[in-house]
Structure formats: C-alpha cells, structure tokens
Amino acid sequence: MLTEHALNTIQTNESKSILKVQNLNKSFGENQVLNNFNLELFEGENLVIMGKSGSGKSVLVKCLIGLIQPDSGSIKIMGEDITQLSQTKLDELRTEIGFLFQGSALYDSMTVRENLEFPLRRHKKKFGEIVNTTSLVEKALESVGLLKAIDLMPAELSGGMQRRVALARALILKPKIILYDEPTSGLDPITAKEIIELMRNIQQEYKTSSIIITHDVDCARVIANRMILLIDGTNYIEGKFTDLEKSKDEKIRAFFK
Known part of the structure; x- marks a missing residue:
C-alpha cells in the first residue's frame, strides 16, 4: 500500500534511473512555486505529473530543459547535473531530450x-x-x-x-527522454485517444523514457506507469494510477472526481 504524503519511488532490479530531481526550489518574488520537489524517472517508463493550473508544472518542465535556473537543488539527466553545465554541454545534452510543446509549435x-x-x-x-x-x-x-x-x-x-x-x-534526433506538455490539450476525444495510443507505441518502438505533464485523467489512466501529484510545489504523493485513485485524502481525490 502507498503511504500518503510520502515519496514512494517504485524501483525494480531491472530499472535504471535516467533523470533525477532532488530538493528543487524555485520562487518568483514571494511566490514559492517549487518547494523541495523530488522525482526520479526510470528507463522505459511513462511518468505522469498532474497538478492544478498554477501548481508549477510549466516551471518544472522549463527547469528540466534548462530554460529556468532553479534557486537550489539538482537535476541530473543521465548522470549530468544540468544546473552545473556550461551552455555548450547543456545544448549537447538537450539532443537526448525530445519535447512536445502543448501547441505543437511548428514553424x-x-x-x-x-x-x-x-x-x-x-x-x-x-x-x-x-x-x-x-x-x-x-x-x-x-x-x-x-x-x-x-x-x-x-x-x-x-x-x-x-x-x-x-x-x-x-523523435527525429532519437532522444532517450521525451517530455510531453499537455499532449491531448485542445483535441477532440477521438483524436486524443489516437495520440495517447501513439505515445504508447512510441515508448515500445523507441524504448523512450517519458514525462507527461497533463490534467487529462483519461490520458493518465491509460499512459502512466507511475504518477506524481504536484501539490503546493511538492511531490505530494506518487504511485500507480489505480492506487492513487483509491485514496481517501481529499487533496488527492480532487484529481479523480
């Protein structure tokens, strides 16, 4: 059983950490957006992060790709702490990270x-x-x-x-990690299901590790190997969708109503 309000990292003998965030903090003035936030992504898994609007999801993603410098904490991607890398080294590491923008962002x-x-x-x-x-x-x-x-x-x-x-x-640079920012946002239900199925196929074909930022419960139910709920700037709880869905904690239940 999951322990409420506790970090519950799921790890097996076969899994290998590919991205690790430790004690990440980021404030804008008096507004602390990320508060000692932690996560770990393992090879070959789809990790879903859910949070309400303004909870810090976008700030977290920008920290992960080096667009925002955190106030403190570490972000290790394939063993490299990106907060300590030169711009040249950071650019090289970014070729291992694919990013799907919420609005597609095609030229x-x-x-x-x-x-x-x-x-x-x-x-x-x-x-x-x-x-x-x-x-x-x-x-x-x-x-x-x-x-x-x-x-x-x-x-x-x-x-x-x-x-x-x-x-x-x-996908074209054959990244090891893909970050999805609201991949089903603005799509009709049928198209959203097609995108979710495509994401599953991509994971199997390319053996990618993915972080999916979403507010779509149906997307999370289908795609998530593991979930994190981002509440008050923290990793409030993490675990499998079915376990979190059964929680009696009102803050957690609010995501599944």
Missing part, C-alpha cells in the same frame, strides 16, 4: 519536411555525416502515420495532425 513558414529537417541541420554532430536526411524524416513521419503529409504546410493540417508532426520532430 508556420516551413513544410512538414522542413520542420523535421530543422533539428537535423542544427545538431549535425549527433549523427556525424548524414548522407540522406530524407530517410530520417520519412522514418519519423512513418512512426506517427503521417508520411503522406511530408510536403504540406502546417496550416493545411488538423490539430491532431499537427500534434503528430510535432511528435515526429521530437
């Missing part, structure tokens, strides 16, 4: 092909001499079922298709 003036080629051009060192970028672009689009859209403009795509292209772009 409007570029075709789908050009959107996917952009990170390849920017991070040439990761692949050395790439003979044929087209094959990498096509493979990424095949993974999300959108090869037919390769020469379309973002404006010609539906919201669900844009989300798939954004996911293909996140």
Whole structure:
C-alpha cells in the first residue's frame, strides 16, 4: 500500500534511473512555486505529473530543459547535473531530450519536411555525416502515420495532425527522454485517444523514457506507469494510477472526481 504524503519511488532490479530531481526550489518574488520537489524517472517508463493550473508544472518542465535556473537543488539527466553545465554541454545534452510543446509549435513558414529537417541541420554532430536526411524524416513521419503529409504546410493540417508532426520532430534526433506538455490539450476525444495510443507505441518502438505533464485523467489512466501529484510545489504523493485513485485524502481525490 502507498503511504500518503510520502515519496514512494517504485524501483525494480531491472530499472535504471535516467533523470533525477532532488530538493528543487524555485520562487518568483514571494511566490514559492517549487518547494523541495523530488522525482526520479526510470528507463522505459511513462511518468505522469498532474497538478492544478498554477501548481508549477510549466516551471518544472522549463527547469528540466534548462530554460529556468532553479534557486537550489539538482537535476541530473543521465548522470549530468544540468544546473552545473556550461551552455555548450547543456545544448549537447538537450539532443537526448525530445519535447512536445502543448501547441505543437511548428514553424508556420516551413513544410512538414522542413520542420523535421530543422533539428537535423542544427545538431549535425549527433549523427556525424548524414548522407540522406530524407530517410530520417520519412522514418519519423512513418512512426506517427503521417508520411503522406511530408510536403504540406502546417496550416493545411488538423490539430491532431499537427500534434503528430510535432511528435515526429521530437523523435527525429532519437532522444532517450521525451517530455510531453499537455499532449491531448485542445483535441477532440477521438483524436486524443489516437495520440495517447501513439505515445504508447512510441515508448515500445523507441524504448523512450517519458514525462507527461497533463490534467487529462483519461490520458493518465491509460499512459502512466507511475504518477506524481504536484501539490503546493511538492511531490505530494506518487504511485500507480489505480492506487492513487483509491485514496481517501481529499487533496488527492480532487484529481479523480
């Protein structure tokens, strides 16, 4: 059984830590957004983080990718504390992290092909001499079922298709970790289910480790190997969806009503 209000990290002999956050603090003036926040992500798992609006989810994600410097604490990704890295080293490490933005964030003036080629051009060192970028672009689009859209403009795509292209772009550098920011936000129920199923397939095909920021309970139920509830800037509780759903704690039950 889970212990309420306690960190309950699930770890097996087979699992290996790939990302670890310890005692992370971040304040803006008198507003303390993250308060000794802790989490650990293991290889091959989908970790869902849920929190109310304004709970600090976006701040946490920005800390994880080095866009915001925390006040204190450590963020270790594949053993490297990103709070201590130079900008050059941080940029290199970021190639191992795919990021799916909430609004997809495709470049409007570029075709789908050009959107996917952009990170390849920017991070040439990761692949050395790439003979044929087209094959990498096509493979990424095949993974999300959108090869037919390769020469379309973002404006010609539906919201669900844009989300798939954004996911293909996140995958093209073959990252070890993917961060999803509200992956089903703004999508109709059917398209949301398709994106969730795609995320599961990506995990199996690419062996990625993922952190999914969401307020979508149905998404969490299907995708989460483990969940964290972010309340009052802390890791209030973590565990399996089915265990948290049974909690009698009113702060926890509020997420499942």
